[in-house]
Amino acid sequence: MRIAVVPGDGIGKEVIPATLPALTLLSDAFGLDLEYDVFGWGADEWIASGVGLPTGAVERLSKDYGCVFLGALGDPRIPDMAHGREILLGLRRELDLYVNHRPIVLSDGVIDLYRENTQGLYVGVGGTVGRAGVVNVAIDECVYTRDTVEKFVRSCLRRLSEKGRRKVTLVHKANAVPNTGGLWVDVFRKELGAFPEMIGSEEYVDSFCYNLVRDPTPYEGVLASNLFGDIISDIGAALMGGLGLAASASICPETGFVLVEPVHGSAPDIAGKGVANPCAAAMSVVLMLDHFGHTEAADMLRACVGEAARSDAATPDLGGRGTTDGLMGTVLALLGRRL
Numbered sequence: 321m322r323i324a325v326v327p328g329d330g331i332g333k334e335v336i337p338a339t340l341p342a343l344t345l346l347s348d349a350f351g352l353d354l355e356y357d358v359f360g361w362g363a364d365e366w367i368a369s370g371v372g373l374p375t376g377a378v379e380r381l382s383k384d385y386g387c388v389f390l391g392a393l394g395d396p397r398i399p400d401m402a403h404g405r406e407i408l409l410g411l412r413r414e415l416d417l418y419v420n421h422r423p424i425v426l427s428d429g430v431i432d433l434y435r436e437n438t439q440g441l442y443v444g445v446g447g448t449v450g451r452a453g454v455v456n457v458a459i460d461e462c463v464y465t466r467d468t469v470e471k472f473v474r475s476c477l478r479r480l481s482e483k484g485r486r487k488v489t490l491v492h493k494a495n496a497v498p499n500t501g502g503l504w505v506d507v508f509r510k511e512l513g514a515f516p517e518m519i520g521s522e523e524y525v526d527s528f529c530y531n532l533v534r535d536p537t538p539y540e541g542v543l544a545s546n547l548f549g550d551i552i553s554d555i556g557a558a559l560m561g562g563l564g565l566a567a568s569a570s571i572c573p574e575t576g577f578v579l580v581e582p583v584h585g586s587a588p589d590i591a592g593k594g595v596a597n598p599c600a601a602a603m604s605v606v607l608m609l610d611h612f613g614h615t616e617a618a619d620m621l622r623a624c625v626g627e628a629a630r631s632d633a634a635t636p637d638l639g640g641r642g643t644t645d646g647l648m649g650t651v652l653a654l655l656g657r658r659l
């Protein structure tokens with residue numbers, strides 16, 4: 321399988337290359353046949369040529385690759401992130417990556433959070449009404465189609481069931497947002513019928529957030545719309561102890577194509593200093609390995625990243641004085657000991 325590696329901008333250009341030796345080591349040791357090519361898409365290319373996602377890139381990706389491993393997109397020289405939106409939204413839409421999986425890794429378990437990735441309040445339907453440059457009315461429409469909600473919910477339930485998870489919570493706000501909320505509740509109840517082994521529950525997003533922060537332990541699988549999933553995943557990152565470990569996978573269940581990336585951005589304040597924490601990038605590799613069924617390799621890398629993050633090699637954001645390369649060097653040494 322071929323992987324398209326896109327380091328992107330800022331610390332993406334540091335943390336992504338730093339994790340590639342671990343990917344190669346595991347691929348060789350487990351005979352996984354994973355190979356990669358590096359693509360230079362990002363702010364520099366956008367500024368030089370005005371191109372974010374080159375013409376034909378998506379076709380090439382879907383023909384020759386099974387995965388994109390993305391770093392971060394963001395650059396102070398491009399305030400509205402036009403290049404990032406073109407690249408990320410382009411890939412998401414064209415490759416139909418409608419399931420976004422964001423595991424919340426806690427000391428006593430993992431919550432599998434799934435966020436719908438293509439519709440809802442992010443469809444860009446709306447507008448403003450005003451006079452003399454002053455906006456008096458602003459509208460953003462929340463759009464969901466039954467088709468998208470159905471295939472999202474079904475795919476998530478199947479994933480959770482296959483992982484042996486038994487509890488699933490739908491997060492919504494049907495009491496205040498009855499149209500799309502009602503559609504989600506209806507679809508969730510109907511789709512659950514095909515998974516008798518799963519125990520479903522429904523929570524309003526406000527009380528869910530309250531409960532999650534007070535005690536996350538009862539949750540196993542969580543399904544949420546685009547906006548709610550976005551917000552919950554940041555709460556999840558905070559529960560994990562920061563952005564340093566959080567990774568996400570955007571999946572097209574039909575083709576199996578996956579885009580994995582750290583949740584953090586380009587972090588311009590620390591870019592170029594060699595001290596960015598590479599653990600979230602390494603956890604993106606874990607998600608990639610898991611996605612393609614290489615469970616043993618994924619578990620080994622996950623364990624080594626966790627151990628390295630708690631060691632003397634920890635980077636400043638983790639309270640240490642280590643560097644990006646030092647921390648990944650420790651991960652490699654720990655992997656070498658186990659292989």
Ligand code: ATP
Nearest residue numbers: 392393394563564584585586587588589596597637
């Ligand atoms: P972007 O515009 O690309 O989202 P950002 O400035 O919002 O960039 P984030 O990556 O979202 O940056 O993170 C916010 C802050 O958290 C950063 O400025 C940085 O100080 C810290 N941070 C984020 N990721 C890391 C990391 N991997 N290692 C160390 N610190 C990090």
Ligand code: MG
Nearest residue numbers: 394584585586
């Ligand atoms: Mg940011």
